[in-house]
Amino acid sequence: MFTNDITNRFQQLETPFYYYDLNVLRNTLQACQTAANKYNFHVHYAMKANFNPKVLQAVQSYGFGADCVSGNEVKAAVEYGFGKDKVVFAGVGKSDREINYALDADIFCFNVESVQELLVINDLAAAKGKIANVAIRINPNVDAHTHHFITTGLEENKFGVNVWQLPDVADTLRNCKNLQLLGIHFHIGSQITDLETFKTLCTRVNELSEWFEQKGFNIKVLNVGGGLGVNYYSPDHDNVADFDAYFKVFSDFLNVKPNQEVHFELGRALVAQSASLIARVLYVKNGLKKNFLVLDAGMTELIRPMLYQAYHQIENLSQVAEAEKQPIKYDVVGPICESTDCFRKDVELPESFRGDLIAVRTAGAYGEVMASRYNLRDQVESVYSE
Numbered sequence: 001m002f003t004n005d006i007t008n009r010f011q012q013l014e015t016p017f018y019y020y021d022l023n024v025l026r027n028t029l030q031a032c033q034t035a036a037n038k039y040n041f042h043v044h045y046a047m048k049a050n051f052n053p054k055v056l057q058a059v060q061s062y063g064f065g066a067d068c069v070s071g072n073e074v075k076a077a078v079e080y081g082f083g084k085d086k087v088v089f090a091g092v093g094k095s096d097r098e099i100n101y102a103l104d105a106d107i108f109c110f111n112v113e114s115v116q117e118l119l120v121i122n123d124l125a126a127a128k129g130k131i132a133n134v135a136i137r138i139n140p141n142v143d144a145h146t147h148h149f150i151t152t153g154l155e156e157n158k159f160g161v162n163v164w165q166l167p168d169v170a171d172t173l174r175n176c177k178n179l180q181l182l183g184i185h186f187h188i189g190s191q192i193t194d195l196e197t198f199k200t201l202c203t204r205v206n207e208l209s210e211w212f213e214q215k216g217f218n219i220k221v222l223n224v225g226g227g228l229g230v231n232y233y234s235p236d237h238d239n240v241a242d243f244d245a246y247f248k249v250f251s252d253f254l255n256v257k258p259n260q261e262v263h264f265e266l267g268r269a270l271v272a273q274s275a276s277l278i279a280r281v282l283y284v285k286n287g288l289k290k291n292f293l294v295l296d297a298g299m300t301e302l303i304r305p306m307l308y309q310a311y312h313q314i315e316n317l318s319q320v321a322e323a324e325k326q327p328i329k330y331d332v333v334g335p336i337c338e339s340t341d342c343f344r345k346d347v348e349l350p351e352s353f354r355g356d357l358i359a360v361r362t363a364g365a366y367g368e369v370m371a372s373r374y375n376l377r378d379q380v381e382s383v384y385s386e
């Protein structure tokens with residue numbers, strides 16, 4: 001929600017920039033921790049969603065762990081004070097250098113995505129005289145019913161070990177003296193809004209945890225990943241995800257033994273609503289069939305619409321008083337030399353003019369961190385509510 005004070009402040013600033021509402025961020029983090037504590041669930045923050053320093057500081061201060069997908073993220077987690085007993089390292093392509101770094105940092109767990117990776121981690125750990133804690137990322141073949149670009153839990157995806165490969169995994173684990181199996185790990189996709197999907201996931205986790213236990217393994221950690229969606233259509237009225245309902249599904253449907261811990265890896269749901277991309281209208285182009293608003297921000301600042309066909313609410317902050325009048329349809333586009341550099345077609349906005357401030361909402365997850373310098377653009381700046 002942008003008050004006049006905030007909009008006046010924006011007027012003084014050069015655009016484009018990300019605006020972080022730290023109040024929204026803290027409310028979200030608090031709501032998640034409160035809900036998770038109710039069930040004694042452990043939440044790791046999926047750092048790839050946003051590694052802005054202020055965001056990491058805030059997340060860390062609420063006691064979350066860190067879910068990392070690169071060696072540099074592991075390094076950042078350690079530097080930002082996430083306890084090493086709360087750092088997990090996932091990713092389908094960990095390099096030897098990254099694995100060695102994580103071994104030296106004594107992280108909590110490697111989430112391992114193939115038999116070959118198990119063998120490599122075992123060798124590297126042996127060379128250091130260490131035992132590496134591992135969880136097996138299993139591809140549960142659950143359809144996340146989300147956009148096919150961001151689904152990860154189907155057999156056809158590159159992630160995780162398929163169920164038919166598990167006997168091989170079990171043999172490998174028995175033979176690898178420098179690996180300790182901690183648990184099993186899942187992550188079926190992102191922006192999941194239908195909680196039924198997580199119910200299906202629970203059923204699969206129960207079956208697979210049972211499978212490992214029957215093979216004589218002790219499964220201490222059930223890591224069910226992240227993926228909880230947010231409301232991109234109503235960023236002001238629904239700006240904190242329903243963590244209670246989400247965790248309740250797992251509490252109701254996951255079989256958790258007394259010695260087991262349940263771990264989550266939430267990214268988007270913790271940070272998405274805390275930021276907007278603020279841009280200015282550079283040009284208004286009226287065509288015969290189309291009107292274009294050309295912004296000073298594009299796919300170099302926020303690539304989600306172009307990469308995943310993602311929806312973001314777009315608002316004209318300079319014409320709020322006119323918002324009730326007959327709207328005009330604009331294709332809201334960026335300045336980049338690519339036809340796909342369009343935030344959305346046929347956006348209904350009040351009549352808009354050169355210099356107007358535009359907010360692209362719900363941009364706190366996979367926004368600033370995916371910015372690029374394509375076209376030799378400046379690195380996008382960030383501005384904070386305090």
Ligand SMILES: *Cc1c(COP(=O)(O)O)cnc(C)c1O
Pocket residue numbers: 046048049067069090091187189190191225226227228265266267268269365
């Ligand atoms: C990206 C990712 C997450 C977080 O996903 P969100 O949809 O942002 O919650 C969690 N776990 C793994 C392994 C990931 O790659």
